[in-house]
Amino acid sequence: MARKFSKVDSIFRFLVLAVASAIVVLTVIYFYVLIKDSAVTLRTGLAFITGSTWNEEKGIFEVLPELYGSVVTSAIALLLGVPVSIGVAIFLSEQCPRRLRFPISFLVEMLAAVPSVVYGLWGLIVLSPLLEYKVYPVAQSYLGFLPIFRGRIFGLNFMTAGIVLAIMMIPIVASISKDALMAVPDSQREASYALGATRSEAVRMSVLKYARPGIIASVFIGFGRAFGETMAVTMLIGGAPDIPKSLFYPGQTLASLIATSYADALTPAYRSAVIEAGLVLLLVSFLANVAARTWIVRVTKGREAASFA
């Protein structure tokens, strides 16, 4: 028993503890470095995200248009992507024949494996001309009474970026929602059937209600992803730092601002602005993920937190 506290044991324990602490250190470093390196523009306070002036000579850098672009493209992605994702999740968990479950969930998950820059390439060369000439004019003729669908149609715009973001979001939201739906006990479904509910009524009345926290968490995670997605959006949004009324006009997002201007950022104020844009992305995606995880942990009482690895 005297050898219970062996030397090698404590060395090994210390080793893995030290290495694992890298994750904590890393989290601190993210915030520390980005805050330190954006000191110049941080001093201007909220003007950074509430103003639209971008003047390199005067050293004024404000990113309201970019923030607007990030919010609008993520919102389009959520509006289009979440219903499809939940539909996929319901299909896989409630309706799918056992034999088809693996192949279909496999295909949907493969969407997550496609690199972002390939989405960008495909979106730029295949999808955006299709949308510009075939889809948007039709959409405009029916929905043109809304200001967001009015005016000239540009090839690269908020809508195209949002649509591709929606596609990229589907595998993430669908797979986490599916987990939430599959975790609903069968007794919930049986209780609804016993009351004479049809299948869709059972899903709406009991299954979705029971799985709601997990589904909300999946939407938060999907939002965090869309908000910070860089390459596909950079290639599809057109790169104009404006706040137009129409979704068919080109725009810019915080992430695409970073990707297109980090190399030009030679003055301290410019560089600080680019890095503060990254700080905003870090903060928003961090909070979205923390909210989602807290939700998931609360629902599963911490048991399955690792299953989202």
Added chain:
Amino acid sequence: MKATRRIVDKVLLSLTTVAVIIAIVPLVAIIFYVTVKGISAISIGFFTELPPLPASKLQPSPPGGLGNAVQGTLILVGLASAIGVPVGVLSGVYISEYGRNAYGNAIRFLGDTLVGIPSVVTGLLFFGLIVLTFRSYSVIAGSIALGTLMIPIVSNTTAAALQAVPNSLREASSALGVRKWRTSLLIISHAQSSIATGCLLAVARIAGETAPVLLTAGASNYWYSGLGAPIASLTYYIYNYAVSGTSNWVNLAWAGALVLMVVVMGINLVVRLVTRKKYTYG
């Protein structure tokens, strides 16, 4: 009444089938276009030659290739794995075998959260820390950025793999008086194929990263020229050539996308078909 409810039921249930089709069509379209457009631009020279000049009507350009980009991506991913795999696996071991306390839970929580941080932010972090400090894009900065992106992915999949090992094995081992660290090694060896799977998926993930590579490793039109110098990468060329509007460059972008997709999707395909398990990056 009964009939309406049945119709509503049918309609709602078929809507989910439509959702599945909407989700799968883009995947099929992307694979189709990348294959068709990529194959016509690919040749042996793609892997051995340097990028060509932009072609014009007056001045046709030799086909060229992206050999330097293939080389660069292999080097970056290799060095990143040398950082990300050991750190990720060991912290996974801590989370699963030693982390049943508040600190372990905190690490697990932060690891889950870090996976969701946009990769461009990681690029920006090392842009500030390394590129600006040494005044040069470099292989080192690129590898560290990509390695950092691997850590939480590998750590999470490793922890999950270890937790899937039955507890009876740990109990049997300690009942025999085996020390904790040897027991941990036993558990690791028991889960080694799942751990390797997680590492492979992380490799597939970072091989397709673009933004963090641009911000740290920069770009180059030549072959690898040292750890302190910028380097070419497939994703850089796919991005840059896709938006170039020059026909021979756009073709090379498709060819680059095909090579990248074959590797990335290939790893995912094999891993998922063999293990029949689900891995999400969420």
